[in-house]
Structure formats: structure tokens, C-alpha cells
Amino acid sequence: DAGITQSPRHKVTETGTPVTLRCHQTENHRYMYWYRQDPGHGLRLIHYSYGVKDTDKGEVSDGYSVSRSKTEDFLLTLESATSSQTSVYFCAISRDRAQVAFGSGTRLTVV
Amino acid sequence: EDKVVQSPLSLVVHEGDTVTLNCSYEVTNFRSLLWYKQEKKAPTFLFMLTSSGIEKKSGRLSSILDKKELFSILNITATQTGDSAVYLCAVANTGNQFYFGTGTSLTVIP
Numbered sequence: 001d002a003g004i005t006q007s008p009r010h011k012v013t014e015t016g017t018p019v020t021l022r023c024h025q026t027e028n029h030r031y032m033y034w035y036r037q038d039p040g041h042g043l044r045l046i047h048y049s050y051g052v053k054d055t056d057k058g059e060v061s062d063g064y065s066v067s068r069s070k071t072e073d074f075l076l077t078l079e080s081a082t083s084s085q086t087s088v089y090f091c092a093i094s095r096d097r098a099q100v101a102f103g104s105g106t107r108l109t110v111v
Numbered sequence: 112e113d114k115v116v117q118s119p120l121s122l123v124v125h126e127g128d129t130v131t132l133n134c135s136y137e138v139t140n141f142r143s144l145l146w147y148k149q150e151k152k153a154p155t156f157l158f159m160l161t162s163s164g165i166e167k168k169s170g171r172l173s174s175i176l177d178k179k180e181l182f183s184i185l186n187i188t189a190t191q192t193g194d195s196a197v198y199l200c201a202v203a204n205t206g207n208q209f210y211f212g213t214g215t216s217l218t219v220i221p
Contacts, residue, residue: 031207042213043154043199050207058208090153092209099145100201100209102153 003027004103006091012109019078021106023091025071031094032074034058034066036087037105043090049074081110113138117200117212125220128190132215134200135182142207144176144183147199149214154199157185190219 003026013019023032034046035058045058047066055066063085065077078085091103118133136144143161147154158167160176160183167174171190176183187194197214204210 033209035211040213043201043211045208045210048208094207094209096207097142099156099159100203101156104153 004091004093004101006089006103006106008106009104010107012111013081015082015110016080019081019108021076021089021091021108023074023076023103025074025093027093027095027101028071029093029095030071031096031100032068033092033094033100034064034074034076035090035092036060036085037090038087046076046089078108081108083110086110113202113204113210115200115202115210115212117198117215119215120213121216121218123218123220124190126190126192128219129186129188130190130217132185132187132198132200132217133182134184134212136200136202136210137181138202138204138210140205141178142203142205145201145203145209146174146183146185147201149197149199150195157198187217190217192219192221195219 005024007022033048035043037043044060049055049068067075089106092100094100115136145159146157158174163178171188174185197216199214200212201209
């Protein structure tokens, strides 16, 4: 998966608890992204980063925050998980003017 | 609002058939259009198109972009059961953001 590792692969959590998903890359790519994928909605961008400490919101950022303290790591945090955040989360990376490559995904269930 | 629309939503064909998948887009500061194949895991890259009218080809798959009419097609000839997947279209802007369509689910019946 293009040197991208997501952890955990699966997680079940309770409503109201904080959750952090981790994405680690070994490609030294500048751009990193978090997407969620839901039936009928396709892949929707949550947040993205264009460098260390440089992040921006995507189209569905409410309820999510991110941090990028190192080039290789991009963390996605759900401050207080809700059932509507049950989804498959994909991390992706890209270098300038290239395609985006995806990690294997994290399946998150909020009960 | 930037958007990518794919059609049809789903398609069922028999092995050996030829299929055409469609992708139209409205994205500010367009840079490139990409096609991905997604089986029961992460999407995998197929093609990237940046210029109108130039066909990209890989085996039985081919794709072309029309930047004037803002659409692309993905053709698959002589389909096989291994082609069954969701095909995703994405558009990248000059800010390196990628916008995805909802995908076309292709099922190839033996």
C-alpha cells in the first residue's frame, strides 16, 4: 500500500469517547489526507495537510481534528465520537502533481 | 461547489461485454483527472489524465478526457469477472486537493 500504514485496522468505540486514528508513511510525501467512505457518498475529504503543522479542512471536517507534527505521521481525532462517524476511514498521500495513494483503511464503529 | 458525478451508479454485464463508465466534473482550478479501481479494500490507481483527447491505455482498459465538456470516460473491453469492482473518478485541483465521485459499481457475470 505505497508505504502507508493505518492503525488501528478496526475499532469499536462508545458514543462520546475520543478516538485517534493514526497514519504513518515511509514515502516522505508532502501531502497527506484523511477521507471517510460511506455508501452513497463515496470518498469525502475530512482534513488534509501540505506539510508539518500545515493542515486545512475538507468538506466534512465538523467533529474532527488533525495534527501533523512529523512528515511521516498524520493523526485524525474524533473529539467525542457519534454514531454518524461510523465509517471506513482512509489515509492517503501524494507528492506534487501525482496521484493520491491510499492506506488500507480503518473501519470504525461507534455504538 | 466542486463536484464529481459518475454514471451509471451500477452496472451488471456478462463476461466479454464492453462497458463505458462516465465521469463529469465541475472543479475550480482543474489539474488532472484520475481513475481508481476499488475492490474490497483501498482504491488502486489506474490512470491520470491531464490533456484533452489523448487516450491512456492499459491492457483492456482505456480512458480519455474532454476538458472542454468537462468529462471523462473509462472503457473496459472483453470484461472478465476480475473486473468486478467499484470504479472511482477523482479530480485534482492545483492545490493538490482530490475530489471523488461516488463511484460506479461494476459486476461481471460469468
